[in-house]
Amino acid sequence: xxxxxxxxxxxxxxxxxxxxxxxxxxxxxxxxxxxxxxxxxxxxxxxxxxxxxxxxxxxxxxxxxxxxxxxxxxxxxxxxxxxxxxxxxxxxxxxxxxxxxxxxxxxxxxxxxxxxxxxxxxxxxxxxxxxxxxxxxxxxxxxxxxxxxxxxxxxxxxxxxx
Amino acid sequence: xxxxxxxxxxxxxxxxxxxxxxxxxxxxxxxxxxxxxxxxxxxxxxxxxxxxxxxxxxxxxxxxxxxxxxxxxxxxxxxxxxxxxxxxxxxxxxxxxxxxxxxxxxxxxxxxxxxxxxxxxxxxxxxxxxxxxxxxxxxxxxxxxxxxxxxxxxxxxxxxxxxxxxxxxxxxxxxxxxxxxxxxxxxxxxxxxxxxxxxxxxxxxxxxxxxxxxxxxxxxxxxxxxxxxxxxxxxxxxxxxxxxxxxxxxxxxxxxx
Numbered sequence: 001x002x003x004x005x006x007x008x009x010x011x012x013x014x015x016x017x018x019x020x021x022x023x024x025x026x027x028x029x030x031x032x033x034x035x036x037x038x039x040x041x042x043x044x045x046x047x048x049x050x051x052x053x054x055x056x057x058x059x060x061x062x063x064x065x066x067x068x069x070x071x072x073x074x075x076x077x078x079x080x081x082x083x084x085x086x087x088x089x090x091x092x093x094x095x096x097x098x099x100x101x102x103x104x105x106x107x108x109x110x111x112x113x114x115x116x117x118x119x120x121x122x123x124x125x126x127x128x129x130x131x132x133x134x135x136x137x138x139x140x141x142x143x144x145x146x147x148x149x150x151x152x153x154x155x156x157x158x159x160x161x162x
Numbered sequence: 163x164x165x166x167x168x169x170x171x172x173x174x175x176x177x178x179x180x181x182x183x184x185x186x187x188x189x190x191x192x193x194x195x196x197x198x199x200x201x202x203x204x205x206x207x208x209x210x211x212x213x214x215x216x217x218x219x220x221x222x223x224x225x226x227x228x229x230x231x232x233x234x235x236x237x238x239x240x241x242x243x244x245x246x247x248x249x250x251x252x253x254x255x256x257x258x259x260x261x262x263x264x265x266x267x268x269x270x271x272x273x274x275x276x277x278x279x280x281x282x283x284x285x286x287x288x289x290x291x292x293x294x295x296x297x298x299x300x301x302x303x304x305x306x307x308x309x310x311x312x313x314x315x316x317x318x319x320x321x322x323x324x325x326x327x328x329x330x331x332x333x334x335x336x337x338x339x340x341x342x343x344x345x346x347x348x349x350x351x352x353x354x355x356x357x358x359x360x361x362x363x364x365x366x367x368x369x370x371x372x373x374x375x376x377x378x379x380x381x382x383x384x385x386x387x388x389x390x391x392x393x394x395x396x397x398x399x400x401x402x403x404x405x406x407x408x409x410x411x412x413x414x415x416x417x418x419x
Binding site for chain 1: 169170174175178181182184187308
């Protein structure tokens with residue numbers, strides 16, 4: 001059990017920055033992304049007994065971080081719905097913020113599985129097996145999922161440019 | 163990694179400074195969040211407030227039109243509620259302004275104690291609400307989120323056409339009464355009642371809201387409940403929540419004295 005704890009810590013130290021980018025893409029706010037990474041790794045440490053040892057530790061941790069980000073977004077959406085005044089701003093976005101928002105809007109149009117697959121590939125450099133393991137899908141479907149995600153994203157962005 | 167510099171995903175998540183904090187990870191895993199001396203928590207006051215209103219949200223923002231039989235509770239069939247450790251328990255039944263209700267609770271695998279109010283016998287379940295929170299005295303599981311135990315919390319719902327407004331929630335088992343101070347200035351003092359033994363060492367309270375408490379007209383950014391105190395039989399504060407200043411749902415007892 002201590003060996004696994006050491007492995008989790010090693011992943012955190014080696015890949016923490018990549019997981020942070022991954023969470024940032026998912027959530028959009030650096031503070032909240034940092035929080036999701038911390039929570040995800042904490043969850044992995046806390047429930048490490050449930051790790052079966054059959055797949056990659058990184059894929060298992062990625063699932064924990066995805067769940068943490070999902071929980072955080074769900075809580076935030078609920079809170080925003082309850083009180084729209086919280087977090088609202090009277091400042092207009094800068095040009096670069098608009099660009100980010102266009103990409104974000106396009107990404108959000110993707111089905112969740114495609115989005116997660118895309119992010120795992122791009123930000124964490126996961127191979128097909130690790131993506132399949134993280135998302136609980138067949139390895140054979142990863143390539144098609146990524147291709148569909150890329151095509152849909154390109155189409156969305158192209159529409160915006162028109 | 164093989165990102166191309168023009169890839170839109172580069173734009174989405176630029177390489178920002180990453181501040182690793184392994185000690186914080188370990189502290190969270192143990193159920194305590196570490197707050198480095200002199201440093202602000204990851205979530206500033208606004209975010210804390212967001213977390214705190216969750217309990218409110220569960221009741222107000224989810225106008226469930228559902229009513230479940232004993233073996234088919236609406237909050238479980240909706241698929242959005244945390245998984246139960248064991249079947250939900252009817253903690254108490256009562257009547258507010260001629261409307262029968264049930265307070266139901268269950269320990270969840272991930273989010274602590276879940277509790278909800280359900281109109282009883284109505285064709286539609288308008289007014290139903292539920293919330294979950296880790297409460298002191300309720301057993302945690304291996305999967306319970308690493309947030310600290312609360313001593314008291316609340317679920318509040320505004321009146322609807324079919325059901326009166328109410329406030330309800332769990333509190334530590336030493337509390338014999340709960341005092342609720344509302345942002346509108348009114349206050350309510352209600353006795354607590356026992357929960358089922360299977361839920362742990364926790365008591366509950368539930369009350370119809372006074373007529374002068376109007377949730378819909380509350381000012382933005384202001385919680386309808388200003389202060390929530392649990393009092394033991396001698397009137398000593400044993401549980402406290404001040405939503406405006408609490409950190410992760412925790413307020414020191416001194417805030418309620």
